[in-house]
Amino acid sequence: MVGCGDSLQESSGNFSSPGFPNGYSAYMHCIWRISVTPGEKIILNFTSMDLYRSHLCWYDHVEIRDGYWRKAPLKGRFCGDKLPEPIISTDSRLWIEFRSSSNWVGKGFSAVYEAICGGEVKKDNGQIQSPNYPDDYRPNKVCVWKITVAQSYHVGLTFQSFEIERHDSCAYDYLEVRDGNSESSPLLGRFCGYDKPDDIKSSSNQLWMKFVSDGSVNKAGFAANFFKGEQWSALPGKLGTGMACSPGSLGTGMARSPEGWAQEWSVLPGRVHVHCGDDNLRASRLASCVVVNIVTVVRLHVPATPPPAL
Incomplete structure (x- = not known):
């Protein structure tokens, strides 16, 4: 078992309050920082919990934060003898802080963690x-x-x-x-x-x-x-707002709308019934396209800036 606070960097491990299961002392302050491989998350399970119970866990408690420092978002503060539900981080780090301020003697707590992807x-x-x-x-x-x-x-x-x-x-x-x-x-x-x-x-x-x-x-x-992408049907004679095709081309294409969204369209195999005019796509207007039969079109909305990693 790890002592009173530590940095834990293995893909799995366990830790407990000092003295567990024989009881912890008053006025203890321990911090554990868990860090796993970037791109993974941490699942934390408490296997035993016996801390002095108080309103809002004001006195003895163990606190979990979703990050690597004291001001990271709070996942939970726990005391008493009820086991918390499993806790899953949003990224690859967790902060665990234990404080005791009473003379009440309890067993303390123990917990195990594992990296998951x-x-x-x-x-x-x-x-x-x-x-x-x-x-x-x-x-x-x-x-x-x-x-x-x-x-x-x-x-x-x-x-x-x-x-x-x-x-x-x-x-x-x-x-x-x-x-x-x-x-x-x-x-x-x-x-x-x-x-x-x-x-x-x-x-x-x-x-x-x-x-x-x-x-x-x-x-x-x-x-x-x-x-997310949107699938819809274009009616004969009308391709639809925001859609475009190049002269003489059938199949797939890509255009950027004035709103800054990339719009991809495709006519599904076996149902190609689109005629395109002579003008290429311009920033201010769309190519001339006429649908001569009902077709299924897929339009995908792609953010102009890359989204954050999960």
Whole structure:
């Protein structure tokens, strides 16, 4: 067991109040700082809790903060004998502070922690990174992300960088992407090597990602931005506001709107019924496009500035 306060940098560990389980002394002050690999989170579980109970835990207490210093956001302050629920950090650091100011003798507390990667991501845009990116990822990692954006939208995924151990069948280190929220959802791709995968679009508002590394070769990993996309149907004779195509082209294209959003459009395979005029896209106006049949168009909204990493 670690003594009264310490810096904990292993991927898992445990610590306890001084004297546990035989009781702690009055007027103690201990601070533990937990730091794991960037890109990972910390899950903290209390296995025993027996501190003097007071209103708002004013006297003896253990306090958890979501960061590496005293003024980081408070996750909770605990006393008494009820075990707190598991605590998960938002990034790779936690601050734990223990204070005692009474002469009441209790057993104290004990806790265990573990570094975790992946998790459920419920927001409309952000960035997913392999653990320790842009430095080499650690061996023997399995990270699963479940991305959910707003209802009636789709998830767009675009890779900023990609460097995973190369293998013909991606048998060792790889990133797997599935169209849904589970490992049984349809496979969109299994990727490794040094070439960035093409942009990916889900068919619903959920996307499932799994990163695996074995025990040998480690590389820089990947960084990918995700964002919500909108699917809608264009009526004959009208492509729709904010949509554009180039003369003589069919398939996909990219344009930037006056509002600063990048707008990508695509006509799905087998249903290409778009005619384009002669004028290219200008900053102030759109190309001349006429839809001669009902088609399905996917429009993705990408923030002009990169989102923060998760």
